[in-house]
Amino acid sequence: MFEEIKEKFTKIGIIPVVVLDDAKDAHPLGKALMNGGLPAAEVTFRTEAAEEAIRIMSKDFPDMLVGAGTVLTCEQADRAMAAGAKFIVAPGFNPTVVKHCLEKGYPVTPGVQTPSEMEQAMELGLDFVKFFPAEPAGGLAMIKACAAPYTKLKFMPTGGINKDNVRDYLGYNKIVACGGTWMVKGDLIKAGNFAEVEEMTRQAAEIVKEIRG
Numbered sequence: 001m002f003e004e005i006k007e008k009f010t011k012i013g014i015i016p017v018v019v020l021d022d023a024k025d026a027h028p029l030g031k032a033l034m035n036g037g038l039p040a041a042e043v044t045f046r047t048e049a050a051e052e053a054i055r056i057m058s059k060d061f062p063d064m065l066v067g068a069g070t071v072l073t074c075e076q077a078d079r080a081m082a083a084g085a086k087f088i089v090a091p092g093f094n095p096t097v098v099k100h101c102l103e104k105g106y107p108v109t110p111g112v113q114t115p116s117e118m119e120q121a122m123e124l125g126l127d128f129v130k131f132f133p134a135e136p137a138g139g140l141a142m143i144k145a146c147a148a149p150y151t152k153l154k155f156m157p158t159g160g161i162n163k164d165n166v167r168d169y170l171g172y173n174k175i176v177a178c179g180g181t182w183m184v185k186g187d188l189i190k191a192g193n194f195a196e197v198e199e200m201t202r203q204a205a206e207i208v209k210e211i212r213g
Helices: 002-012 023-036 050-060 074-083 095-103 115-123 139-147 166-170 186-190 194-212
Strands: 014-018 040-044 065-069 128-131 154-157 178-180
Touching (some): 014 065, 023 040, 074 095, 139 166
Parallel strands (some): 014 040, 040 065, 128 154
């Protein structure tokens, strides 16, 4: 299951990181992402609507890779799994949450920033981590420096990634996918401007195609 999810991440290339205030936006957003060519969403547990949004997207778009982000507790992880999330992402490295997901056989991608955190993740058997917040923490140069000693580790940088710098990240072979918010901005979602979301998603998907073929 872990390898299958990683392969899907690699194929999609850019994972939209979504904050939804209202679950009613889940269906039109999912449709816009699917039509735009990025059939994935990391729905963050920053709002009360997250759980229901994951449930709606998972049900309405079975071919979509829907997961939960900003998972800080085991209880949130359980709720996300029950709602249909196919993967769990955390902003930091919490061994308790990571072990909980692994014990349930669930793909989990914790956030790391330092070599020590990377080693802790590897100690638990992970070979794929989130690098967060990517740009403030040194960006691609930091990832390349860390990838040198940790030859089997791969990364999903998130935080500060945008349409102008994502090409550089995607071009590096240790990066599975990038997390991005620019195509799913909160003001566009609140305004119901899903046509714009779809267009920006399409542009992002074209970048993936351009870099990775």
